Amino acid sequence: MNHAKKASEFIANENRTNWHDKSLWLVRTKRDIAVNRVAEWEELRELASQIKAHTLSKLDDYLLQFEKNALKNGVQVHWAANGKEHNQIVLDILESVNAKKIVKSKSMLTEECGLNPFLEKHNFEVIDTDLGERIIQLRNEPPSHIVLPAIHLKKEEIGELFHEKLNTLKGNSNPDYLTAEARKHLREKFLNADVALTGVNFAVAETGQVVVCTNEGNADMGVHLADVQIHSMGIEKLIPQQKHLGVFTRLLARSATGQEITTYTSHFTSPKKDGQMHIILVDNGRSNMLNENNSTALKCIRCGACMNTCPVYRRSGGHSYGSLIPGPIGSILAPIKNENQHADLPFACTLCGSCTNVCPVKVDLDKQLYNLRQQITQNGNAPKLMNFAMKIAGRVLSSTFLYNFSGKFARIAVKYLPRFILYSKLNIWAQKRELPKVPEYSFKEWYKKNNTHE
Amino acid sequence: MKVGLFIPCYIDQFFPQAGIAAFELLKKLGCDVDYPTAQTCCGQPMANSGNEEDAKKTYKHYVRTFRDYDYIVAPSGSCTNHVRKHYDNIAQSPDVIHVRKNTLDFPEFLIDVLKIESLDAHFPYKVGLHQSCHGHRGLKLAKSSELVGEEYSKIRTLLNMVKGVELINLDRTDECCGFGGTFSVKEPEISIKMGIDRIDDHLRNKAEVITGGDMSCLMHMQGISLRRKDKLRYMHLVEILNHT
Ligand code: SF4
Numbered sequence: 001m002n003h004a005k006k007a008s009e010f011i012a013n014e015n016r017t018n019w020h021d022k023s024l025w026l027v028r029t030k031r032d033i034a035v036n037r038v039a040e041w042e043e044l045r046e047l048a049s050q051i052k053a054h055t056l057s058k059l060d061d062y063l064l065q066f067e068k069n070a071l072k073n074g075v076q077v078h079w080a081a082n083g084k085e086h087n088q089i090v091l092d093i094l095e096s097v098n099a100k101k102i103v104k105s106k107s108m109l110t111e112e113c114g115l116n117p118f119l120e121k122h123n124f125e126v127i128d129t130d131l132g133e134r135i136i137q138l139r140n141e142p143p144s145h146i147v148l149p150a151i152h153l154k155k156e157e158i159g160e161l162f163h164e165k166l167n168t169l170k171g172n173s174n175p176d177y178l179t180a181e182a183r184k185h186l187r188e189k190f191l192n193a194d195v196a197l198t199g200v201n202f203a204v205a206e207t208g209q210v211v212v213c214t215n216e217g218n219a220d221m222g223v224h225l226a227d228v229q230i231h232s233m234g235i236e237k238l239i240p241q242q243k244h245l246g247v248f249t250r251l252l253a254r255s256a257t258g259q260e261i262t263t264y265t266s267h268f269t270s271p272k273k274d275g276q277m278h279i280i281l282v283d284n285g286r287s288n289m290l291n292e293n294n295s296t297a298l299k300c301i302r303c304g305a306c307m308n309t310c311p312v313y314r315r316s317g318g319h320s321y322g323s324l325i326p327g328p329i330g331s332i333l334a335p336i337k338n339e340n341q342h343a344d345l346p347f348a349c350t351l352c353g354s355c356t357n358v359c360p361v362k363v364d365l366d367k368q369l370y371n372l373r374q375q376i377t378q379n380g381n382a383p384k385l386m387n388f389a390m391k392i393a394g395r396v397l398s399s400t401f402l403y404n405f406s407g408k409f410a411r412i413a414v415k416y417l418p419r420f421i422l423y424s425k426l427n428i429w430a431q432k433r434e435l436p437k438v439p440e441y442s443f444k445e446w447y448k449k450n451n452t453h454e
Numbered sequence: 455m456k457v458g459l460f461i462p463c464y465i466d467q468f469f470p471q472a473g474i475a476a477f478e479l480l481k482k483l484g485c486d487v488d489y490p491t492a493q494t495c496c497g498q499p500m501a502n503s504g505n506e507e508d509a510k511k512t513y514k515h516y517v518r519t520f521r522d523y524d525y526i527v528a529p530s531g532s533c534t535n536h537v538r539k540h541y542d543n544i545a546q547s548p549d550v551i552h553v554r555k556n557t558l559d560f561p562e563f564l565i566d567v568l569k570i571e572s573l574d575a576h577f578p579y580k581v582g583l584h585q586s587c588h589g590h591r592g593l594k595l596a597k598s599s600e601l602v603g604e605e606y607s608k609i610r611t612l613l614n615m616v617k618g619v620e621l622i623n624l625d626r627t628d629e630c631c632g633f634g635g636t637f638s639v640k641e642p643e644i645s646i647k648m649g650i651d652r653i654d655d656h657l658r659n660k661a662e663v664i665t666g667g668d669m670s671c672l673m674h675m676q677g678i679s680l681r682r683k684d685k686l687r688y689m690h691l692v693e694i695l696n697h698t
Contacts, residue, residue: 350634
């Protein structure tokens with residue numbers, strides 16, 4: 001099983017695990033402080049959840065309305081059924097304007113579509129301009145978190161990386177210095193870019209606008225400097241009206257980082273004079289999720305709060321999930337898309353429910369994870385050993401006689417088997433934990449003896 | 455009012471003292487309590503591992519065993535939560551509906567049904583409360599730290615009725631201990647690390663005893679503590695409430 005193996009590799013370095021856990025717990029704590037300043041927080045969550053559920057129930061209508069209004073604004077609208085189509089659309093646009101250099105600002109969707117390697121293959125220079133994204137791009141690895149993509153790295157490692165790639169001073173890992181150097185490096189990229197591509201946080205059907213939330217202002221910077229702008233969005237990013245936007249911007253930043261609002265909330269409506277604005281609407285498996293079982297995960301606004309609070313994620317690191325989006329929401333999205341490959345993820349969880357409580361749009365994450373366990377098991381994709389062991393348990397525990405027999409047997413075994421057998425490698429429980437001490441009698445035996453009227 | 459006591463399988467086999475305390479406590483509070491000996495398990499271990507289908511027989515057995523009681527009380531937030539939230543995949547007969555609705559965890563039964571305001575109990579120790587996630591977030595026995603709203607905690611209310619108990623505060627009030635049923639053996643490294651972090655929070659804040667409403671969490675942490683030789687005792691909530 002993949003997650004367990006990769007998690008044990010990450011956790012082998014206990015210092016790093018502790019530091020990773022504490023960094024993310026700090027984000028969770030900031031989130032708690034911020035949300036407790038909003039008396040109507042729980043009502044806001046409910047409202048957001050309902051707006052999203054409503055939008056998803058009429059997604060086709062809202063998409064058409066959005067397209068109509070965007071076209072009116074002079075925007076060119078494209079539809080992509082999957083990642084491949086999306087990448088081809090981007091390529092066609094780039095070729096039509098003779099572009100060579102592209103700056104991108106944070107877009108998990110383009111990661112999902114594999115846009116960077118595709119464009120690089122076609123000899124384009126693609127630069128991620130979000131600092132965290134740029135760091136992992138320079139390291140040539142996937143993000144480990146959807147909001148804090150380089151959270152798994154220590155500042156010393158970033159100092160090393162920048163020294164090697166951006167020629168910063170050796171041994172200097174002062175965050176201010178590194179950020180300033182990254183800025184310089186990125187500024188040059190911004191100035192020379194032909195096309196700017198951004199992700200989208202929200203798209204308003206009523207106005208045809210797209211809204212991008214960033215802290216670094218890099219979406220603005222990119223779009224303002226390049227003649228051609230492209231916004232790639234998943235079709236679930238839609239909200240009906242402008243007035244609904246405030247509900248989400250109030251929830252998003254508080255949930256993500258504990259800020260009241262992101263530093264920049266950029267609204268893009270129409271192309272610049274003599275410029276072009278393109279919006280690409282991407283399905284890539286989303287419309288398959290519009291059924292009663294899976295649609296709640298489509299409400300997700302990618303705030304990352306469920307990752308920050310997840311006690312497993314904080315200790316296993318984002319890369320242990322082996323899917324682009326890690327943590328609780330990733331453990332739902334990945335197996336829905338590819339059950340075979342990601343069958344272990346819904347089991348990499350204690351069902352503690354903290355994710356469900358922090359989620360600003362009330363995705364019922366723990367329930368979805370529980371349901372996926374059932375589905376995966378029924379489809380025969382669950383880990384075999386556990387499946388078999390549980391089947392036996394199912395039989396044993398449903399019959400009183402067998403239960404008494406096997407429970408007692410376990411108790412006696414724990415008592416009399418030699419320690420070297422009980423604590424052998426096969427007993428995973430006992431590698432770093434003792435088994436419970438064995439009492440003289442079970443509760444049932446005690447009860448029968450002391451309550452003879454039974 | 456007839457009360458049926460449900461004792462989870464691991465309490466029955468490994469922690470009978472918690473079962474005895476549960477039974478004695480209900481007697482002390484004047485309940486007409488009975489322990490139907492045909493009982494087995496609530497079915498949660500199978501269902502959480504994805505075998506809800508196989509758990510159906512266990513669900514039906516549970517309902518058959520308890521349908522004649524007004525209330526079914528269990529010293530486990532986790533089992534209670536499972537019966538109430540997850541018995542959806544069997545036909546919802548009047549018996550099933552009755553049993554689901556009236557299966558309660560101890561804090562719920564003592565506070566919401568018996569409405570007790572005092573207890574004849576004494577326990578002069580520094581106690582750390584580990585909230586089991588299923589009781590805490592599932593049954594909402596207390597306001598969880600993620601939500602915004604008024605603070606309340608049924609378990610703390612009960613512990614405050616015990617003379618001598620000094621409840622300590624934890625750095626992380628309601629983090630999971632990492633047991634998670636089969637998670638504990640599927641992901642042993644993460645499970646144990648979560649347990650260690652949870653125990654260390656209690657040690658840092660000078661707990662002498664760790665208590666909670668679910669013996670499974672305590673069994674997991676106790677297993678780690680025994681191996682590490684921590685100076686800590688583990689007791690189920692009902693053992694403290696029944697302690698004189
Ligand atoms: S599922 Fe909820 S908490 Fe997790 S990233 Fe999405 S919106 Fe945020």
